Amino acid sequence: MDQRVLVTYRVRGEAATIAERAAALAVEQSVEMPLAAISERSVLEEIVGEVATIVDRGEGVFEVGIALAVATMLGRRGGEAGQMLNMLFGNSSIHEDVTLWDIAVPAGFAAGFAGPRHGIAGLRRRLGVGSRALTCAALKPQGLGPAALAALASRFARGGIDMIKDDHGIADQPYAPFAERVPACAAAVGAAAAQTGHPTRYAPNLSGSLDDLRRQIEVARKAGLDTVLIAPLVVGLPAFQMITRENPDFAFLAHPALAGAARIAPALLYGKLFRLFGADAVIYPNHGGRFGYTPETCRAIAETARAPWADLVPALPVPAGGMTPARVPEMLAFYGRDTMLLIGGALLAAGPALVAETGAFVRQVAESSDV
């Protein structure tokens, strides 16, 4: 079996030396030693990376296509997320002029990974939302205790929002331990949802080691929840792969914390890798907010997350940062309806008018989804 993943790297270089660099990259991401010192034929033929393509993109940027052996990325149960990233980019991440740009995988590759268990269709079904875009608010600031967070969650739910997530900084700190805040917020959101008749979801943030993640998701399940927030690069990709694999009843909302530094193309990171390892929805910083992703990058993230790939269902793009009710028409014209708009500070800044402001946001999204 000589199955290969075709990996695309963007490399800053020069025409005169790029072929040599490409060959070095292929070796670095496989055997990492002088080929002349390898005598085993099977290793030379089946393990050593192979340069497939070199394309000059202009301005000193080259796209180098390297075929890496799937066999190097396997653990005892098939594909292993950490080892996969190790082989795609482990050492080459240390080259500042190399970016991991894209991957193409053979048929059946995704079998060892959870992929999105619910994806866009599953989230729509659970939220009872047929075709309009979805809405999400965030519980902030960290430092609030469980009762205050629950009260805030209740207000967002009464405003009619689809999903309420923890701020990603709220983990398991002494001021709001997971085991106290999650039942409190779940109860508050459940009560508000019973009043509104809209099945608003609360998505608590999972953190810590795999033991912690397992304990926390059990607390969430017992509290009647079925959605969680998780930052794959904070908890570690192997833990993310395990927790999604073990909990097919849960939907996973992935957060980009620590991802920005990864020098992995955003569309690949959110739209393929996080999706492969189990994310049903992927949060990323929207253009025009606090972060520097361009509109082109944001469009690529959303399109990649939804596009057919590796036999995975589409994942829901969740652009975040700088969202306001006034931006909703622009955002939906840009992204389309298979999107969840995440709004943070703007709702919180409404103070006593939070419920009304949330309702205005929700209505704006419903109206703008009709175009």
Added chain:
Amino acid sequence: MDQRVLVTYRVRGEAATIAERAAALAVEQSVEMPLAAISERSVLEEIVGEVATIVDRGEGVFEVGIALAVATMLGRRGGEAGQMLNMLFGNSSIHEDVTLWDIAVPAGFAAGFAGPRHGIAGLRRRLGVGSRALTCAALKPQGLGPAALAALASRFARGGIDMIKDDHGIADQPYAPFAERVPACAAAVGAAAAQTGHPTRYAPNLSGSLDDLRRQIEVARKAGLDTVLIAPLVVGLPAFQMITRENPDFAFLAHPALAGAARIAPALLYGKLFRLFGADAVIYPNHGGRFGYTPETCRAIAETARAPWADLVPALPVPAGGMTPARVPEMLAFYGRDTMLLIGGALLAAGPALVAETGAFVRQVAESSDV
């Protein structure tokens, strides 16, 4: 308790706007919402990040010092590695012009972390090496089966090397499952060490989820080993923290895979963070090899790893990449003796002369350590 970590970021900016950027950074890495919308006094006083210093380093680079609350970085058992990195750099990693540069921690901060359990002194004691520099070789290429890896390990050990590590790409793949190769290599190295009289260590590479790491380290322990290789950013920081905490009898050799992209200053990453989370020795790419770290960066990594910090014992710097016996005098003049020189391809390229070449390397290190 208002304990703070003082975090230094390097920010590319302009004098006219840097104060505003610093304030935004302080908010981003704490409450991540408009301060005007926070009514709780305890949050404003104890949780919101505070700008401590702004220093113009020239050429558009500023060092911004932000005091972040220790409380935000805690889990149920004290400091939690993933959450700590989330609060230090989670969202700000997405700003391409921000680098996490350094941290200063309050007394007692390291209590929740393993730190190096053995460090330089412990490794020297185990290897029976009083004052000279240490030597390390790598089993390559991946793709070899357990018997071939064991034979190679035996040859390195007969050459008198101090430590033999797996190539970081050798994980738990079907061609060399951990449970087969580790006992084979351990036995081979043990037998060779009995012949040479030198207590050469074999350090297998741990990979996968926390369940896998625990299973693998137990296999290693049963095979009579007490040292392992691990890539903290591949396995995930929470898993790294747990496995070091749970196995105080083991020494941990940290590998930099995936670290280069982190846009975290190398001296901080290897010399403080990996050390805090449990690394006894830290591998990093040497200057003049395949990677672009400058001599200044490499010196900073080594000095930081050894310097007194947070009540942790010194960790052993392990420069790697492009090492040859001929470079040994230069390397030891540069780094000093409290170093382990890692040599890879150069020994493997010796082919049939590997044992002799290893011996020459080992002797060169002993002689050059005397200066």
